[in-house]
Amino acid sequence: MAVLTGMAYKRHAGAAPAPNAEDLDIRSQAQLQAACYDKHSLCLMTLLDSSSGSAANKARDTIRKVATALAGQPLTWVAADVSRQSSFRRAYGFEAEQLPALVALSTKRMRFAQGAAPFGEASAKQLVTKVLGGSAVTLPLPALPQLVMVGSLRRSQGQGCQPRRSSTCQKSWLRRLRHC
Numbered sequence: 001m002a003v004l005t006g007m008a009y010k011r012h013a014g015a016a017p018a019p020n021a022e023d024l025d026i027r028s029q030a031q032l033q034a035a036c037y038d039k040h041s042l043c044l045m046t047l048l049d050s051s052s053g054s055a056a057n058k059a060r061d062t063i064r065k066v067a068t069a070l071a072g073q074p075l076t077w078v079a080a081d082v083s084r085q086s087s088f089r090r091a092y093g094f095e096a097e098q099l100p101a102l103v104a105l106s107t108k109r110m111r112f113a114q115g116a117a118p119f120g121e122a123s124a125k126q127l128v129t130k131v132l133g134g135s136a137v138t139l140p141l142p143a144l145p146q147l148v149m150v151g152s153l154r155r156s157q158g159q160g161c162q163p164r165r166s167s168t169c170q171k172s173w174l175r176r177l178r179h180c
Contacts, residue, residue, distance in 0.1 A: 024046075024060060024063065024064065024077060024078060024079045025060075025078075025079050025080070025081075026078045026079065026080045026147065027080075027081075027149075028147065028149055029146055029147045029148070029149075032078070032080065032147045035076055035078050036076055036078060036105060036107065037107050037144055038107075039076055039107070040107065040108045041074045041075060041076050042074070042075050042076070042104055042105070042106055042131060042132070043075075043076045043078065043104070043105045043106075043107065044063075044067075044075055044076065044077050044078070044102060044103070044104050044105075044124075044127075044128065045078050045079070045080060045092075045102070045103045045105060046059055046060070046063050046077075046078070046079040046080070046100060046101070046102055047080060047082045047088075047089060047092065047094060047099055047100060047101045047102070047103060048060075048079055048080065048081050048082065048083070048099060048100050049081070049082070049083040049096060049099040049100065050081040050083055051083050052099070055100065056081070056100065059079070059100035059119060060079055062119070062120060062121050062124065063077055063079060063102075063124065065121055066121055066124040066125055066128070069125070070125070070128055073128070073132065075128070080147060082094075082099070082147075083096060083099065085147065085148060087145065088145045088146070088147055088148075091141065091143075091145035092112060092114065092145070093114055093139070094114075098117065100119045101114065101115060101117075101119060102114075102115030102119060102123070102124050102127055103115065104127055104128070104131045104136065105141070106138070107144065109138075110140065110141045110142075110144075111138040111139060111140055111141060112138060112139055112141050113127060113130070113131050113136040113137060113138045113139070114127075114139075115127040
């Protein structure tokens with residue numbers, strides 16, 4: 001077993017190990033805050049559409065492979081279901097049809113870079129290489145987007161609407177929920 005010393009040790013001391021299956025998924029703003037926003041390392045977010053089922057699982061597997069291959073780098077890897085989070089998706093420049101997608105986020109500089117389409121192992125490695133090498137095109141991020149819990153979306157959009165009162169009220173509530 002090789003022992004890292006000197007500069008090699010300093011370079012790898014802050015390196016994060018590859019994520020476990022349970023560590024990859026972000027389900028709340030608090031988890032996102034702790035995993036990405038509060039850290040000053042590069043955060044790689046996989047934006048998923050969980051309604052696509054097998055495509056979302058394939059994207060998670062792809063990111064695990066890439067994270068394992070790049071385990072020596074000080075990177076944070078997360079995945080978030082943003083299928084109902086239109087404002088979150090749009091903050092990073094994506095529409096629902098473009099998912100899954102990869103975003104490299106620097107909270108320190110408030111900038112992000114988009115992964116090339118189509119999503120895959122090669123495009124993910126290419127994004128990381130370009131960002132770490134300084135050749136990636138980055139875009140400014142005026143504010144960090146907030147991940148809203150789906151349950152709180154339903155509650156906040158249903159305010160002022162009495163679901164049992166009328167079917168018209170129920171229909172407008174459902175219509176607003178679909179546009180999230």
